Amino acid sequence: MIIEKHSKFSKQFPNSDNSSSRSKSSLKSSSTRNKILNNEFDVLNILNNSSNNTANKSIEINLFQNKFPYCLLWTNIPFLTFFYPIYGDFAIGDSNGKIHFFGGLNNNFNYYKFFQFNLNDYEKNIFDDAIKEIDNIYKEKKYSICYCNSHYYVADFLNKINYNKKKDYNNKDVFEFGKNNLKFINKKKCFCFYLPYFISVCVLILVIYVLFIL
Secondary structure, three states, X not given: OHHHHHHHHHHHOOOHXXXXXXXHHHHHHHHHHHHHHHHHHHHHXXXXXXXXXXXXXXXXXXXXXXXXXXXXXEEEOOOHHHHOOOOEEEEEEOOOOOEEOOXXXXXXXXXXXXXXXXXXXXXXXXXXHHHHHHHHHXXXXXOEOOOEOHHHHHHHHHHHOOHHHOOOOOHHHHHHHHHHHOEEXXXXXXXXXXXXXXXXXXXXXXXXXXXXXX
16 A cells, blocks of 8 residues: 555655755765765864874974973083183084984983974984984093183084074084073973082081171
């Protein structure tokens, strides 16, 4: 019975069922296309976000693992920095955050200050290669506070990557660059750096008080 009614209905309106089915199929196809497009856009957005996140993570500083990617680092020199707090030794963090100091890797120093380079794509591509070349050069040199130190090491590195389109950096430029751009890694580092000076000043005041006032 039901089939017969459908057959009569189809005879009276031969195109009604077909048109409705076509419209439904077109709606389904358009909806599925929209879903596919939306899924494609979602995938692209996820990929873009993930690539941005991985790119950001690749330049993030990790204090727990002692990683400083694309960074200029500063540490004190025993005795000398105590009398002249601005003067210290420099090191460079490569793209993976490993620290290079005067011809080789060195993560043993207690670094207090840092500066992270804002590099273009060209400078990033040659960053690690430049560190390797400078490391190989300075492996053959003997460290000297006055004539061959980390300031010269960093100056040659900056010239190698043509940082800020400049190729005539020297040790004085590095000193001024560090003085103007370096900042303490965190408050704890700042406290640990200035604590000896605070103690020495207190001791000096106490000695003066005992010798000349009492």
